[in-house]
Amino acid sequence: MDSLPARVPAERIALVDLLDRLLADGVVVSGEITLSVADVDLVTISLRALLASVSSLDAYTGAEPATQ
Amino acid sequence: MTGACGLWAYAITEHGGGDALTEHGGGDLSRLTGVAGGTVRTVAADGFTVLVSDVDLAEFGEAALRRNLENLTWLEEVARAHHHVIDAASGLFPLLPTRLATVYSSHSAMVAALARRGEELRAALRRVGGRVEWGVKAYAAPQPDTRESEQPVPAQSDASGAGLAYLKRRRAQLTAREGSQQAARAGARAVHEELSGRAAQARLHPPQSAQLSGNQMPMLLNTAYLLDASASDGFASAVAAAATAHPELRLELTGPWPPYSFAGED
Numbered sequence: 001m002d003s004l005p006a007r008v009p010a011e012r013i014a015l016v017d018l019l020d021r022l023l024a025d026g027v028v029v030s031g032e033i034t035l036s037v038a039d040v041d042l043v044t045i046s047l048r049a050l051l052a053s054v055s056s057l058d059a060y061t062g063a064e065p066a067t068q
Numbered sequence: 069m070t071g072a073c074g075l076w077a078y079a080i081t082e083h084g085g086g087d088a089l090t091e092h093g094g095g096d097l098s099r100l101t102g103v104a105g106g107t108v109r110t111v112a113a114d115g116f117t118v119l120v121s122d123v124d125l126a127e128f129g130e131a132a133l134r135r136n137l138e139n140l141t142w143l144e145e146v147a148r149a150h151h152h153v154i155d156a157a158s159g160l161f162p163l164l165p166t167r168l169a170t171v172y173s174s175h176s177a178m179v180a181a182l183a184r185r186g187e188e189l190r191a192a193l194r195r196v197g198g199r200v201e202w203g204v205k206a207y208a209a210p211q212p213d214t215r216e217s218e219q220p221v222p223a224q225s226d227a228s229g230a231g232l233a234y235l236k237r238r239r240a241q242l243t244a245r246e247g248s249q250q251a252a253r254a255g256a257r258a259v260h261e262e263l264s265g266r267a268a269q270a271r272l273h274p275p276q277s278a279q280l281s282g283n284q285m286p287m288l289l290n291t292a293y294l295l296d297a298s299a300s301d302g303f304a305s306a307v308a309a310a311a312t313a314h315p316e317l318r319l320e321l322t323g324p325w326p327p328y329s330f331a332g333e334d
Contacts, residue, residue, distance in 0.1 A: 013148075013151070013322070014281075014282075014322075015144050015147065015148075016276055016280045016281055016282075017203060017322055018147050018148070018151055019143075019147060020203075020273045020276070020290065020329075021201075021203075021273075021292070021325060021328035021329055022147050022150060022151065022167070022168040022328065023167075023168060
């Protein structure tokens with residue numbers, strides 16, 4: 001760390017950090033999220049489609065995709 | 069709004085906290101815009117007060133949610149609106165943030181859902197209410213010694229000698245790299261231990277993929293710490309001190325967040 005951390009304004013919060021929290025189990029490559037929708041149902045949806053959109057996230061963060 | 073309405077829930081607070089809601093909440097909250105531009109209001113339900121706004125079930129009903137949550141643009145907009153409301157409200161009174169996309173078909177459905185989980189919710193409110201969350205991510209710092217491979221091979225009397233020297237140097241590099249990775253992992257564990265000691269609770273999130281974080285350094289730690297708000301300054305200083313003490317790591321601090329990572333039952 002080059003300097004003391006500064007508080008990030010809300011509009012600059014990285015989406016990935018926000019989704020880690022709002023989707024509770026975090027954004028993981030093959031993960032799934034569970035939603036408490038409506039009255040009782042816990043609906044599980046896949047994050048595969050989200051990850052398929054990774055190219056737009058790369059554009060969002062302005063970073064190059066990592067190489068192995 | 070054209071179709072049937074549902075209630076999008078942002079956060080739950082105890083009805084006893086109603087004084088705070090009346091004193092500060094009414095005016096401040098009514099100016100808050102929520103998901104899909106909805107106006108945020110408070111609703112009493114089973115001894116709790118819930119922050120909600122109306123949503124069109126054509127867009128936020130179960131089938132539509134399934135589809136829309138896989139649309140990153142839609143998800144981002146909704147996530148930011150959800151966070152905006154919770155972030156603003158958490159500065160006014162202790163609350164429990166609800167998971168993204170908690171939608172009730174009606175007020176009575178919401179009351180029934182809360183009644184089923186009343187005890188849990190009250191316990192969670194006691195645990196996290198009024199506290200804040202800080203996030204710490206630790207990456208393995210890039211190692212400068214990997215550049216050695218670009219240094220010219222010293223002159224050798226014969227080709228096999230040159231090859232042998234290369235192999236030796238390469239092996240030494242790999243050993244050094246392995247050593248530095250181990251050091252970084254050990255450093256991350258030490259930092260987590262130190263920071264956990266300062267927190268009421270800690271929660272490990274899975275490391276973010278390099279693709280999603282946009283950061284090429286390997287992420288070793290993606291942690292949330294629950295703290296009293298008054299402990300925030302000391303915590304930030306501790307993270308800065310840890311960053312200085314651990315040059316093998318790059319640390320990133322985010323927050324303060326509403327206590328998202330600690331709202332669920334644990």
